[in-house]
Amino acid sequence: MSAPSLRAEVRAQMNQRIKDVARRRLAAEGANLSLRAVARDMDIVASALYRYFPSRDALLTALIIDAYESLGAAAEEAEAAVPRADLRGRWLAVCRAARAWALAHPAEYGLLYGNPVPGYAAPQETVRPAAKVVFLLVAVAIDAADRLAPVTPAVPGPVRSDLRRLIDRYGGGLSADHFDRVFVGWTHLFGLISFEVFGRLDGMVDARAEQFEHHMSLMADLVGLPR
Amino acid sequence: MSAPSLRAEVRAQMNQRIKDVARRRLAAEGANLSLRAVARDMDIVASALYRYFPSRDALLTALIIDAYESLGAAAEEAEAAVPRADLRGRWLAVCRAARAWALAHPAEYGLLYGNPVPGYAAPQETVRPAAKVVFLLVAVAIDAADRLAPVTPAVPGPVRSDLRRLIDRYGGGLSADHFDRVFVGWTHLFGLISFEVFGRLDGMVDARAEQFEHHMSLMADLVGLPR
DNA sequence: AGCGGGTCAAGAACACCGTTCTCGCTTCAT
DNA sequence: ATGAAGCGAGAACGGTGTTCTTGACCCGCT
Missing domain, CATH: 1.10.10 (Arc Repressor Mutant, subunit A)
Incomplete structure (x- = not known):
C-alpha cells in the first residue's frame, strides 16, 4: 500500500x-x-x-453510506453471534439488530428509509451497502433451504421472474417461493420499524418490543423457518 | 345553520x-x-x-389533514363498491385504493407516512382521519368475524392488552388474535407502499402491481379471510 | 351620508440558509 | 529557495420563513 x-x-x-x-x-x-x-x-x-x-448533498450522501454500513454491520454482528444451527434465532437476531439500530439513530434511519430528500437521487454507491440486511435474511434462508417448509400459495408469474433475477444476484440455491417470503419479511421488517420510528404507533401500541418480536416471528413462519 | x-x-x-x-x-x-x-x-x-x-407548519398541517381525508375517502369509496359478502374483495379493494392514492399523490403520501417534518409534531386533529384506512380493514374483519379461520400462534400477553384497548376504541366484536392480524396487514400495507413510493423497490421489482396484490393476499390469508 | 373598525395586500426588514468567489496564508515538492 | 497547491476567512448573491408597519378597502352602524 x-x-x-x-x-x-x-x-x-x-x-x-x-x-x-x-x-x-x-x-x-x-x-x-x-x-x-x-x-x-x-x-x-x-x-x-x-x-x-462539494455540496450539502454530497455530505448527506456520505452520511447515508456510513449509515447503511453501520446498520449492516450491526445486523451482521448480531447474526454472527448466534449458533449457525439456530436458524430462527439468526433471523430474529438480524431483525432485532435492525430495530435497535433504528431506534438508536432515528434521524439517520429517516435518511435511509424515510422521505427521499427532494431533488436528491440516491447515487449508485448506496445500493450495495443498502442491500446488506436483506442479504443477511436471504443467507439465513439459504442455510435453511433443505429444512424449509413448503409455502403456499405459489408466487404469481410476473413476480417470479423479478425474483429470479434477484436470486441470481443475491441468493443462489433458494427457490423463488421461499425467496418471495424472505422479501415479504424484509418489507415487513422495515415497514414496522418505520411505523415505530416515525411515530405512527404512538398512542396505539405500548408493548413495542413484544409486538415487534411477534411480527417478525410471524414472518419467520411465513418463510417456513423451523421453530 | x-x-x-x-x-x-x-x-x-x-x-x-x-x-x-x-x-x-x-x-x-x-x-x-x-x-x-x-x-x-x-x-x-x-x-x-x-x-x-399563521405559519408554514399550519399550512402543512392543513394539507396533511386534507390528504388523510382524501386517502380515507378513496379507500372508503373503493370498499363500498364491492358486494358486502365478498370479504376478501373488500379487503383487497381497500389495499389497492390506498396504493393507487399513494402513487397518484407521492408528495402528499410522503407528508403522511414519511419522515416526520423536523420540529413538527402531528397535532391531535390528524389522528382521527389518519385512522380511517385501518378502521376500514377492521370493519371487513368484523363483518367476517364468524367465518374467520382460527389463527396461530396466539398474540403474546403484553401485545394483547394493547390490542384490547384498540378493540374497545375501534373494533368491538373482534377477537384480539384476529385484530392482531389486521394490524399486521395494516403495517404491511403501508410498509410496502412506502417502499414503492420512496423508491426502495427501484431496480429490484418491476411487476409491482402483481407483487402488491400477492402480498396483500398473503395478509388476507394471515387474517383468516375466506378465499 | 358619513364615519369608524376590521380586514386585507404590500413592502421593508431580520435572521437564517446553500453556494461561489476572491484573497491572503501555510505547507509541500522540487 | 521558489513555485504550486491546498487551506480558511470573508464578502457577496439569491433564496427562505417570519414580523411589523403602512395604506387602502369594504362593511355596518349612526
Whole structure:
C-alpha cells in the first residue's frame, strides 16, 4: 500500500470530523442538516466545508453510506453471534439488530428509509451497502433451504421472474417461493420499524418490543423457518 | 345553520385556493414547500399568506389533514363498491385504493407516512382521519368475524392488552388474535407502499402491481379471510 | 351620508440558509 | 529557495420563513 501523505491523512481526519459533527447535529435537530450550523460547531466558516464536500448533498450522501454500513454491520454482528444451527434465532437476531439500530439513530434511519430528500437521487454507491440486511435474511434462508417448509400459495408469474433475477444476484440455491417470503419479511421488517420510528404507533401500541418480536416471528413462519 | 357572512365565504375560498396551489407546488417539487413560491404562483406577496395560515407548519398541517381525508375517502369509496359478502374483495379493494392514492399523490403520501417534518409534531386533529384506512380493514374483519379461520400462534400477553384497548376504541366484536392480524396487514400495507413510493423497490421489482396484490393476499390469508 | 373598525395586500426588514468567489496564508515538492 | 497547491476567512448573491408597519378597502352602524 502506498504511504498516505501527511496532507492526505489530516484531510481524511477532517473529513471524518465533519461527518461526526454533522451526525450529532442530525441527532439533535431533525432531518434538515444545516451546513452553517455544522461549521459553527467546528468553529469554522461555512464555506470552508466546501474544501471537503462539494455540496450539502454530497455530505448527506456520505452520511447515508456510513449509515447503511453501520446498520449492516450491526445486523451482521448480531447474526454472527448466534449458533449457525439456530436458524430462527439468526433471523430474529438480524431483525432485532435492525430495530435497535433504528431506534438508536432515528434521524439517520429517516435518511435511509424515510422521505427521499427532494431533488436528491440516491447515487449508485448506496445500493450495495443498502442491500446488506436483506442479504443477511436471504443467507439465513439459504442455510435453511433443505429444512424449509413448503409455502403456499405459489408466487404469481410476473413476480417470479423479478425474483429470479434477484436470486441470481443475491441468493443462489433458494427457490423463488421461499425467496418471495424472505422479501415479504424484509418489507415487513422495515415497514414496522418505520411505523415505530416515525411515530405512527404512538398512542396505539405500548408493548413495542413484544409486538415487534411477534411480527417478525410471524414472518419467520411465513418463510417456513423451523421453530 | 348560521348564514356565513360574505366576508367569511371569500376568506374560505382563499383558504382553499392557497391549499390547492400548495398541493400543486408539492407535486411539482419535492417535499419542501416554499411559502414564497406559493405566493408567487398566486401573484401575491409571501407575507399575505399569513392572513390565512399563521405559519408554514399550519399550512402543512392543513394539507396533511386534507390528504388523510382524501386517502380515507378513496379507500372508503373503493370498499363500498364491492358486494358486502365478498370479504376478501373488500379487503383487497381497500389495499389497492390506498396504493393507487399513494402513487397518484407521492408528495402528499410522503407528508403522511414519511419522515416526520423536523420540529413538527402531528397535532391531535390528524389522528382521527389518519385512522380511517385501518378502521376500514377492521370493519371487513368484523363483518367476517364468524367465518374467520382460527389463527396461530396466539398474540403474546403484553401485545394483547394493547390490542384490547384498540378493540374497545375501534373494533368491538373482534377477537384480539384476529385484530392482531389486521394490524399486521395494516403495517404491511403501508410498509410496502412506502417502499414503492420512496423508491426502495427501484431496480429490484418491476411487476409491482402483481407483487402488491400477492402480498396483500398473503395478509388476507394471515387474517383468516375466506378465499 | 358619513364615519369608524376590521380586514386585507404590500413592502421593508431580520435572521437564517446553500453556494461561489476572491484573497491572503501555510505547507509541500522540487 | 521558489513555485504550486491546498487551506480558511470573508464578502457577496439569491433564496427562505417570519414580523411589523403602512395604506387602502369594504362593511355596518349612526
